[in-house]
Each structure stands twice: as structure tokens, then as C-alpha cells.
Amino acid sequence: MITLLDYGAGNVRSVINAIEKLGETILFVKTADDILAADKLVFPGVGSFGSMMQILAQKNYIAPLKEYLLSDRPFLGICLGLQALFENSEEAPNVKGLGIISGTVKRFKIDLAVPHIGWNGLKIKQPASVFNGLNGKEKFYFVHSYYVVPKSPDTVLSTTTYGIDFVSSVKKGNIIATQFHPEKSGQAGLLILDNFLRSSSEPKIPISITGPTKLTKRIIACLDVRSNDQGDLVVTKGDQYDVRESGVVRNLGKPVELAQRYYEDGADEITFLNITGFRDFPLEDMPMIQVLKQTSKNVFVPLTIGGGIRDYTDKNGRHYTALEVAAEYFRSGADKISIGSDAVFIVEEYLKTQKKTGQSSIEQISNVYGNQAVVISIDPKRVYVSSPESTNHFVIKTSQKGPEGERYCWYQCTVKGGREGRDLDAVTLAKVCEILGAGEILLNCIDRDGTNSGFDIELISAVKNAVTIPVIASSGAGCEAHFLEVFTKTRAESALAAGIFHRKEVPVYKVKDYLKDSLPIRLVSGK
Secondary structure, eight states: OOEOOOOOSSHHHHHHHHHTTTOOOEEESSHHHHTTTTSEEEEEESHHHHHHHHHHHHOHHHHHHHHHHHHHHOEEEEEEETTTTSHHHHHHHHBBBBSSSEEEEEESSSSSSSSSEEEEEEEOOOOOGGGGTSSSOOOOEEEEEEEEESOOOOEEEEEEESEEEEEEEEEEEEEEEESSBGGSHHHHHHHHHHHHOOOOOOOOOOOOSSSOOOOOOOEEEEEEEETTSSSSSSEEEOOOTEETTTTTTTOOOHHHHHHHHHHTTSSSEEEEEOOEEETOOOGGGOHHHHHHHHTTTTOOOOOOEESSOOOEEOTSSSSOHHHHHHHHHHHOOSEEEEEEEHHHHHHHHHHHHHHOOOOOOHHHHHHHHOGEEEEEEEEEEEESSSSSGOSOOOOOOSSSOOTTTTOEEEEEETTTTTTTEEEHHHHHHHHHHHHOOOOOOOOOOOTTTTOOOOOOOOHHHHHTTTTTSSSOOOOOOOSSHHHHHHHSSSOOOOEOOOHHHHHTTOOOOHHHHHTTTTTTTOOOTTT
């Protein structure tokens, strides 16, 4: 029996599914006595440090949690469950941590994108049974803006390189805690969880890499999900966002089955974009909730859900806030949520006052769950102009001339599935969303969608150069070489594709095999 401390924020379903897949049953903490009675305690902290400690205090969990930890019984902390062990955090300077390990939590101050999102390696510093069976070459999934700084090196279990060498796991007696997410790290992560659950083997130290670890380039499989004319949920794909062919919605497969295939093929993340509103449904009955729940049972890489993350009222008159919608998606298995059209409207309002309100969905969700949980999906299209002076938008000089020989263009944001253009450019949208608390940009391009002609390098470079958060390149991938081009010609951290994966024209593992000699890539055994 494993006791899980779920304090109510973020995606713990994947931890639950991973532990159950490994054959264990879970007891959920409901009272302080449940913590003290635990044989093994797992604490998957998600969100922001201040919010986490506030909720723990409200539930009267802090004193029993400290008592449990000081008794040196088996404990596994994940992400914020690691950071909670320390005395304080720069994320919430006036909030005390548990203070079990002397030290603090600091924000990355580096010349790389923050948050640190993606798959990275470990430099293991001391033996620990949780690492038994690893060969030292594995990659694990990280998503964080802050890292722990212990006062004593004796507690450091591993380090990882991201601009600096930071502590990625700690050990103090029977206390183990990781900054990475084992439940989102594929088979290697499941092995670590299994080792913790069993904890009977003699600790061995795997062959460790000697140089710095490297953050891999992520390959993301995207599934556009909507109901077809018969009311069934299907994965579809559009050409310039038109998903119909001969009047019928393209049906490229079932979402849960395709997600499983991409996981097995080595996709580093899977993104579901809900392109049907489903706004009349009571939230608990939304079809995408079930898709997430089913997918997360067997897919142990990060899941992002986009579409419908906004305030709405269902057919029964029940009003939901965007924060409530996001919370239900997180509880159902999502690690990140993607905000599209609503982000455009939020930025338009911000630009009128140049002030944060604290009330937008971007601000509310990032405040509770952390900025790493909020992705902004931008759907722009080119607008050609004769000169930079002819518009007040961010303009680039383009190598692709316009219909009348124009050498300049700007990228107009759209809403409603690309059907309506707005007086806002993609660069401004990305910059403001970062200010409001977004942690990642999913950058689509209507002009390239479904063309198989390659990513829009000029667009990606313009947006990437304007923000300090990670950027996902999307739209236009037609072959393996397009992925190499976008990673070598821009600083995008990841690249997303849909149609070529759905139609099996270029499987995920073939993209990785093509890239592996040129870029750091997470490879999956057997592929």
C-alpha cells in the first residue's frame, strides 16, 4: 500500500496510473493521521511554491508531514515535492518550506529559455537503489523554473546541466526527491518508481556521464480532435485549417489509440487540440475528459490539452471559470493546458491599459499551477506590406515575396479556428502572454498548415527572438529534413507535427533516427 499526498493542485493522475500499473494500490491522504500511518509516502507537488505551502497549511498537513519525514520513513517527493523539503524559495520569499533539508530554492538566471522544459540527463553522485537498472544514458522529463540549492553536498543525489549544473535529485536517509517527473519519463521513469516501491535491492551507481548533460530537442505529436458528423470523436487534420474532404470530416483514427502509438514510437510529448467546442456539456461529461483519463493510463509522457479553456455556461445553467476548466483537465491527466483564441482577447484588453488584472485565465492558471503549465497557441497568417512604415505591427523583411512583390510582412493573429483575423501580431501576442505568466508558446502558421513544405523559419525566429520562454514550432512538416532545418536555423526547443505522423508517412522514430547524429535526442529502445 502506497500513501499518496494529493493536496489538490495539478496532474497527479499520471502518478496514480504509474503506481497502479506497477501493481501497487494507493491510499489517498484525507487526514493528518493518514500521513503518520503511511508505510511509504509519495508527494507529487505541482504548481507554485507559495500556493502549495498555503494549501498544506490550510489542510493541517505541515506538522504531520514534518513528523513523518523526521522519522526517516520512505518518502518520494516529485518536483515541488522536492522543493517543499527546503527552507524557503525565491518564488515565494515570505513563505517557509518544511525545512527538512537545509538550503533554498532559486530561480534560473541563465541565457536559456525558462522554464527548463524537456528531457535531460542525470549525473549521479552517489549510490541509490532508485537508480538500479539504469545505464546512465537515460533522459528524464523536467518542467520547472526553480531549482534547489542544498547547503550540504551530502544530500545531492544527482545533478543536471541547464546553463548551470543544478541539483536534480536529493537523498537524506530514506527521503528521496526528484526535480524531474518519473511518472512522465517513459520506461526509465517507471523503473525509478518501481525501485522506490520495492526498495529491496542493494544500491548501485549506474555508469554516469562525465561531461555536462544535454537538454534534448523535443518531437511532439499533435492530435486535432473533434466530433465527426456521426458524433464520434476522431483525430482529423486540416489544410489551412479546413478539416473536411469531399464534405466529410477527415477521420485519421481514434485519439486514445493514436496517442498510445505515438508514445510507443518515442514521441516526447502528446498534444490534444480540441477543435470542437463542447461548450454545452457539463464539465464532468466533456468528451475530452475521458480521452485524457484513458490516455494517461498507459502513456507516460507529458500530455497537453487545448481548446475550450475559457469561462463558459453549460446547458444546465452552471457557470465555469477558465480556472475550473483547467483544473478538471489537470485532474484528468493533462500536464499543460493550451490557450488559443482567448489569449488574443486577453492581450487585446491588456494593450488598452498596459496593466495586469490578475483575472485573466493566463494569470489565474499560472498563479495556481505555475507558468510551466500554461501554453499559448498562436494561429497567425502572413500579411504582406510594402514597407515597415505602412503598419504599426512587428514587421520582418522576408525572403518570400508577396503577391505584388512585397518584401515585408507581419503575422496577423486569428481566432475562431483561423476564420477571423485580428488587429494584433504574433510577436506582440507572445511577448504579452509571457508577461502575463505563460510558460511556453505553440507557434502555428496558417499559411503552412497541411502544405508539407516545411516550417516557417522566419516566423519562428521572430517570435523566438522576442521571448525568453520555450517555443514549439508547428505547421508545415513534411519530412525528416524539415525538423533538422527548424532546429538548426532557429532556437526553437521543440517541433510538432500531425498529418505526417497520422498517415504514417514519417513515423516519430524515423524523425529521431534522422536527427540523432546532429542533435541531442531522446531515443526509445526497440525503435
